[in-house]
Amino acid sequence: xxxxxxxLPPELQxxxxxxxxxxxxxxxxxxxxxxxxxxxxxxxxxxxxxxxADIARGRPLLTPVAGSAALPPTLNTxxxxxxxxxxxxxxxxxxxxxxxxLLVGTGTWxxxxxxxxTPLGQQESVTLPxxxxxxxxxxxxxxxxxxxxxxxxxxxxxxxxxxxxxxxFDVVPxxxxxxxxxxxxxxxxxxxxxxxxxxxxxxxxxSVAVESGRVRVTPQGAASEVAVVLQAGQGTVVGRGxxxxxxxxxxxxxxLTLWRRGGFALVDQPLDAIVRELxxxxxxxxxxxxxxxxxxxxxxxxxxxxxxxxxxxxxxxPRGLRFSRTSRGYEISPSVETPLPTP
Amino acid sequence: xxDQTQDAERYAEWARRLAADDATALRALFDDTYEPxxxxxxxxxxxxxxxxxxxxxxxxxxxxxxxxxxxxLSLRALLYRTVRNLALNQLRDEQTRRHLLxxxxxxxxxARPRDPATxxxxxxxxxxxxxxxxxxxxxxxxxxxxLRLSRFDGLSHxxxxxxMGCAPRTVNNHLVRALEQLRSRLxxxxxxxxxxxxxxxxxxx
Numbered sequence: 001x002x003x004x005x006x007x008l009p010p011e012l013q014x015x016x017x018x019x020x021x022x023x024x025x026x027x028x029x030x031x032x033x034x035x036x037x038x039x040x041x042x043x044x045x046x047x048x049x050x051x052x053a054d055i056a057r058g059r060p061l062l063t064p065v066a067g068s069a070a071l072p073p074t075l076n077t078x079x080x081x082x083x084x085x086x087x088x089x090x091x092x093x094x095x096x097x098x099x100x101x102l103l104v105g106t107g108t109w110x111x112x113x114x115x116x117x118t119p120l121g122q123q124e125s126v127t128l129p130x131x132x133x134x135x136x137x138x139x140x141x142x143x144x145x146x147x148x149x150x151x152x153x154x155x156x157x158x159x160x161x162x163x164x165x166x167x168x169f170d171v172v173p174x175x176x177x178x179x180x181x182x183x184x185x186x187x188x189x190x191x192x193x194x195x196x197x198x199x200x201x202x203x204x205x206x207s208v209a210v211e212s213g214r215v216r217v218t219p220q221g222a223a224s225e226v227a228v229v230l231q232a233g234q235g236t237v238v239g240r241g242x243x244x245x246x247x248x249x250x251x252x253x254x255x256l257t258l259w260r261r262g263g264f265a266l267v268d269q270p271l272d273a274i275v276r277e278l279x280x281x282x283x284x285x286x287x288x289x290x291x292x293x294x295x296x297x298x299x300x301x302x303x304x305x306x307x308x309x310x311x312x313x314x315x316x317x318p319r320g321l322r323f324s325r326t327s328r329g330y331e332i333s334p335s336v337e338t339p340l341p342t343p
Numbered sequence: 344x345x346d347q348t349q350d351a352e353r354y355a356e357w358a359r360r361l362a363a364d365d366a367t368a369l370r371a372l373f374d375d376t377y378e379p380x381x382x383x384x385x386x387x388x389x390x391x392x393x394x395x396x397x398x399x400x401x402x403x404x405x406x407x408x409x410x411x412x413x414x415x416l417s418l419r420a421l422l423y424r425t426v427r428n429l430a431l432n433q434l435r436d437e438q439t440r441r442h443l444l445x446x447x448x449x450x451x452x453x454a455r456p457r458d459p460a461t462x463x464x465x466x467x468x469x470x471x472x473x474x475x476x477x478x479x480x481x482x483x484x485x486x487x488x489x490l491r492l493s494r495f496d497g498l499s500h501x502x503x504x505x506x507m508g509c510a511p512r513t514v515n516n517h518l519v520r521a522l523e524q525l526r527s528r529l530x531x532x533x534x535x536x537x538x539x540x541x542x543x544x545x546x547x548x
Contacts, residue, residue, distance in 0.1 A: 007346070009493060011500045011515050025522040028529065032494050035475035042381045042391055047399045048373055052366075054403045114374060129367045146374040 006033075116142045118165070121283025123259065130159055131172040137259050139280035140165025158188075166197040168257050171213075181220070182206040185238035185245070189215040194230075195257050202273050205242070209235035211253045217245050255301065262305040268297045274315065275332070282308045284329030291321060291332055347499045354418040361409040361418075369406055376419055377402075379496040380426060386491070387430040397433070401425040420502035423492070427506060478528040482521050489517035 008016070008029055016022035118124050118136045125135045129148045136142060144161040159178040171178045173191025180187040182198035184205040192213020198206040208217050210230045218227040219238050226244045228236050235251030251267075258265040264281060266274050272293045275286050302311065312323045312330060322335040353375070360368035377398060385394040401422050405412075412418070479487060488507060492498045493514070500511040507514070 006494055006497055009347070009500055009518075011511065012493075012518050015515050015519060019519065021526070024526055025519065028522045028526050029494065031529075032475060032479075032490075032525075034472040035479060036495050037382055042378075042385075042395050044373075044377050047377065047381075047395050048370070051369070051373065051399055051402045051406075054399075054406075127367065127370075129371055131365075131367055147371040 114144055114146050119283070120280050128159075128161075130174065130176075130178075132159075132178065133170045134161075135168045135170075135260055137166040137280070138283070140167055142167060163196055163198055164200055166195070166199065166259075168195045168211075168260055169193065182238075184220055184240060184242075186218045186220060187215055188218070189213065195253065197256075199273075199276070201276050203240070203270070204237055204273075205239040207235060207237045209251045209253045209256050211257070219243055219245060258301070258303065261303075264302040264306055264311065265300060267299045269299070270295075270297060271315065271319075274298060274300060278308065278311060279329070282329075284308065285326070286312075286323075286329050287326065287331040287333075291334060346497070350419070350497070350499070351417065355414040358412040358414040358416075358418050361406070362412055362414075364409070366406075369402065372405070372418060372422075373402055376422055380422055383423060383491065383496060384426045384430050387427065388433065393433070397426050397429045400429055417499070417502045417505065419498065420505040423496075423498070423502070423506040474529075474532060475525070478525050479521075481528070482524060486517045486521040486524070489514050490521040493518055 006029075008026060012029075013026075016025050019025065116124070116126050116134075116136065118138055118140050120139045122138055123136060125133060126142065127133055128144065129146075134142055141164045142161055143163075144159075145156070148159045148161075149156050156176065159176050160181065161179070162181045164182065167180075169178075169180065169189075170193045171189055171191050178189045178191070180196050182196065182205075183200070184198065185208070187194070187196055187206075187208050192215055193211040194213070194215050195209045195211070196206065197208075208215065208230060210232055212232045214229055214231055216224075216227050216229050217236050217238065218224055219242060222243050228245045228248055230236060230248060233250060233253060234248050235253075235256075236245040236248055238245045255265045255267060259281070264278075266277060269277075270293055271291070272288055275288050278284070279286050298315075300311065300314070308330075309323075312332070315321070316323050316332060316335075320335050321332055323330045323332045325331075354372075357368040357372050361372075380401070381391075381394045381398040384397045385391060388394055388397065404425055405418065405422060412421075479490065482490065485507070489503055492503045492506065493500070498506070500514045503514045504511045
């Protein structure tokens with residue numbers, strides 16, 4: 001049961017102090033904590049998506065990223081967009097999975113985290129409270145405190161977000177640093193465009209690539225001396241349990257962020273990581289149980305949204321593997337005819 | 344009370360940002376207010392889907408009026424007042440329609456479902472909590488509304504006065520009478536409101 005959380009309003013307090021039995025009435029007030037409704041929002045996510053559709057006239061605050069279409073040019077411009085776009089945007093298609101999770105019992109409004117969760121097979125663009133934009137790849141979760149504020153609803157010293165999955169950030173510069181936290185790393189910026197990839201099922205931990213501006217990457221729990229600073233076109237990786245990021249390297253940001261434009265590309269990844277990414281992207285189960293995943297690292301590049309079978313075929317054929325349909329997706333297995341473990 | 348001062352500052356800040364066409368302020372306002380707001384409409388219309396629609400409508404109206412918002416007036420009070428008016432209009436229209444359809448029986452019953460919180464919502468609550476819900480639901484409508492807005496939704500006296508269209512002084516009177524009635528109902532079921540009871544509660548909390 002929640003603790004009494006509303007102090008007596010001052011007017012009522014002074015009234016009761018002069019009232020016969022006022023003390024008891026104050027206790028009734030406290031007792032009413034028992035009758036306080038248990039928080040649980042009524043489909044807040046769906047309601048918000050309808051509100052944003054109503055008000056934004058073609059530029060909703062939360063935008064589904066069309067899988068195959070090029071990004072609308074308005075994406076990086078401020079919120080209120082030209083109304084030209086309005087007819088092409090269909091609210092009914094939206095499946096926003098943003099949920100407002102309420103911390104029960106704390107009674108502090110600002111402690112409510114906002115959770116944006118993209119389902120498998122779906123990407124979304126989220127306008128954050130500060131006007132920055134986060135584009136989430138499929139199967140990703142972004143959490144931040146309501147209003148990007150501090151614990152007690154005060155202005156925060158840091159615009160702090162937690163990411164599990166993959167997201168591209170376009171940060172509106174202001175005096176408050178913007179920080180993305182993953183299990184492995186803290187990525188701190190002042191205003192820039194960058195990619196963070198932190199898939200829980202990948203061996204690489206967190207990787208960061210910068211499109212413009214500068215960001216600082218610090219392993220979780222490490223002092224800032226070991227941080228590396230990335231400039232545009234550079235990337236780094238913070239592996240699991242390591243205390244220092246890998247040396248800064250030149251990365252193809254264009255390629256790493258191809259998912260934003262409907263394409264599919266992965267650079268230097270083991271087969272199972274690529275398959276996991278396909279599962280998220282196409283919302284399928286892809287069995288890989290009987291296939292030995294070696295040390296081999298692969299890169300794939302499809303500038304336009306490829307069909308799943310095209311990708312599977314390209315992955316399997318050179319490796320002596322085959323794939324077959326199952327009820328929930330595909331199963332990859334060693335080919336019967338050419339049972340060679342390595343190509 | 345510093346809580347309420349902080350609230351007032353927050354709403355004033357959002358009103359200023361809304362006036363500057365900042366839609367993120369609407370999102371912040373929504374995160375802050377939606378939950379208690381739909382619940383308050385729910386109590387009026389008794390239907391969750393309708394309550395959602397009315398709450399949604401209220402936010403859109405605030406956005407439409409953003410250019411003329413007065414930062415010295417609480418946005419929260421504006422939202423509550425808006426949904427309240429929308430809900431009452433809807434109930435009135437419904438009653439008129441029923442009247443026109445000559446179905447006099449149903450209007451009075453279904454227009455304001457006055458059941459205390461329905462049983463399935465309360466399965467897990469203690470018996471005392473259920474009784475409290477019931478006693479609150481039995482309060483006269485104005486007292487009940489003032490009490491819920493103040494005790495559960497945390498509105499200031501001034502905000503409640505704006506929502507209900509009365510003086511802050513009247514709000515205080517509603518609250519005192521509501522607490523008095525609750526106290527007498529509680530003692531009628533043998534609950535002695537005392538320091539002992541509260542310390543028990545404190546242990547459970």
